[in-house]
Amino acid sequence: MKIPNFLRKSTVQFLLYSLAFYLVIYFLNQLNVLSGYPLLIIEISLIYVILATSLNLINGFTGQFSIGHMGFAAVGAYVSGTLTTLIWKLSIDQPIYQTLPLFVIALIVGGIAAALIGFLIGLPTLRLRGDYLAIVTLGFGEIIRTIINNIDYVGGPRGLLGIPQLSNFTLISIFTFLTLYVLRGIVFSSHGRAFISVREDEVASELVGIHTTKYKVLAFTIGAFFAGIAGGLLCHLIQIAHPTQFGFLPSFMVLVIVYLGGMGSLTGSVIAAFLLTILEKYLLPLGLQMLSAWTQPTFGFQVGVEWRMVIYALLLIIMMLFRPEGIMGMKEARFMIPEEH
Amino acid sequence: MLGIFFPSISVKGGDFVDLSTIFNFQQLVNGLQLGAIYALIALGYTMVYGIIRLINFAHGDFYMIGAYSIYFFGVYFLAGHTGIHPIFVFIMAVIISMAAGALIAVLANQIAYKPLRYRPRLSALITAVGVSMFLEYLFSSLPFIGPSYLAFPNDAVIPRTEYLLGGVHLNNYQIIDLGVAILLMAFLTWFVRGTMTGKAMRAVSLDKDASKLMGIDIEKIITITFLIGGAFAGVAGLLAGITYPRINPYMGILPGLKAFVAAVLGGIGIIPGAMLGAFLLGIAEVFATSFNSLLGEGIAFAILILVLIFRPQGLLGEKTAEKV
């Protein structure tokens, strides 16, 4: 059988795969196969795809070492949550043609606010080498959290409660596919090669005429924008924005996804986001139960879910020791590489 | 990162801000005390960075482990053995905390960092984040430790006594913190300047390849660096435990970061720089906290960013140009 020519185009393939993924999940949900918890897991996985691919632009493609990515998500979550919940007082009982446009605007405003913060963080860190940058981004995450804790209007340490559940599978899917489409467009262009040259050798990059500081700030700004969107989607899914959701722990999880998938591979981040979320929600509780069956009689204690972070940390160390390039290395699936011209 | 900040020193005062309550001798003493603890952590940070150019994120956790070692020492040993001379108890505590910190530091180096020595620098940094997370969550998951605060047996280790000296409240913990820190810093200065091993350490930090050609066993020097750094962090955990007697598995994160800031402030890789930076940071933090608690929490990072913008080589550092 002859495959029509246009189907060989990777962009067409990308759109088809996205659509297929969406439709399969959608119908499985309609048939009640995936309703409730499993669907929520998929939605959260998709949000992690946005977070991980956008962090990959900063860490994997541009070679910076940002470890406070959730700080940007917090900005997006709180800004969009404030708009929908406190200012516009939206509720899911309102007709969708009223809420949807406002929600999308709120998400984008949240993304822009996060991008602005990313830009501001990027500026002073321009001159920093990777390892200093790590400390600054970590400190930045702490500062964001401290500030949120001290703003009573958004609930302070109690969190922002009663956020309307405006996120749904369709919307999350659309934003995820858009993120992937935009990022692959950027990465596979001359601008993308400029990002990569900064990672490969910053001095050499500057000395072939690349404005390296511009590209570093740009990476932070774009990465923060998508993290902000993801934060907005997340808090409108689980209906709460809480300072601890955006602390170092979830930031660390995103970091693990990026390195597990492969630095500089969008495909890897997508795979790892699903893998790790499913691992966390299904395999880990099962494994820990089995482990408890041994530790309970032997040592007298259960290995509860709190051990998952121990396992993530071990996973990261073992991976860095034995497979530092991650699942995909720097390779991409074909449909993630747009045609050049 | 679960919102556990380093216990800040609160100031009694009226509703209005009286500058004399902020900038006074009492606060200076409190600042020096905090600085002494930062200094002990910062020294290990700066030494490890000087030798293998790694920001060892797990360094703050060595400090946490030092504190826990004494918690268990108090609960399982001191509770059953009363009547030991207090000085002897304290010396035992110092030795145990140093041994605990050193042991974990050397293990972390052997298992997690050594295999990555000749890989890109970022690999070791990511692993360091992993080691840090592993230690923190392991401790908070272990049923006999747990994530919540535990009371540190400070009175069992050394009972608190207060003095009033010319209107300034002093206590023996402040004297002990400063005394131990100064003693160890003096030891380290002698060690690095006066012994062959110390000279080898300085040689390795200047030029690894040349040192190797001169017959220095690089790995041995790195191990000794981790050993000393870990021991200092461990004893800092003991001092912090008796001074601010509530400990939890995440207690090392912020002091670790702040000690790193202190090291950068003084000039990373420079031992006297870490001491200077730590005392300056301790004092700045106490003064800032008494002004406004949010400012106190943020001042370390504000200092970090300012230093990196205006004097990236630190106070005592010399400007070096990257080789092209």
Place this chain on the structure above:
Amino acid sequence: MENSVLTIQTLTHFFGGLKAVSNFELDLPQGVIWGIIGPNGAGKTTVFNLITGVYRPSQGKIIFLGEDITNLKPHSIIQKGIARTFQNIRLFGNVTVLDNVRIGLHPNYHSSIWEAILRSGRFRKEEKRVRDEAMSLLEHFNLASRWDEKARNLPYGEQRRLEIARALATKPKLLLLDEPAAGMNPKEVDSLMDLIYKIKSEFNLTVLLIEHQMRFVMRICEHIKVMDFGETIAEGPPVEIQNNPQVIEAYLGKGGIH
């Protein structure tokens, strides 16, 4: 000078207390190949770093095609038309040979990031132009067949050539070569010389190079400056330099020649 490409006046640079370059002067005419020689640590590479803005000079002035570039950022200096290679090759190792050259073409790329996302017509045209230009450069350097290879997997000689190709991608008028013949055998050095002559005339370049291999320098350079401890100790045509007692002393030490 009327047709001078690069004019350097009283260029001085300190590293801490060390005077790495002292009162360096240069008036480089259009279309020549000049060389800087000197023992290790003489300050040659520092001069290149000062010209390209990696270091900011402590003192002095650098004028390129009539424009003062002394305090510009490296990428702006490169965009004005100076390109360089490195003593220890600095390629982008994990990307392909083609992409190394395409990155060099990026400063002359005229399509925004928005167009890249939307894959607009102009974007496609630009990408095609960049690709074609890069391939034709690679052909010049006999590297076209390796376009898909990762740069770090190339043999040493090809890496050196690729680095020059990448430098030329920035469309320079002045090319600075930092020890281009380092680590090459005599046969490779000969073909490198041919290559330099060839690109010089084809791309209408002026070349300033640093080199240790005397045979190479003496044959290719029309004019040589000799540096020692940051100072310029001699300059002139190769024949003159070869017989200059000061130069011989700097290289062989006092009493080295009997």
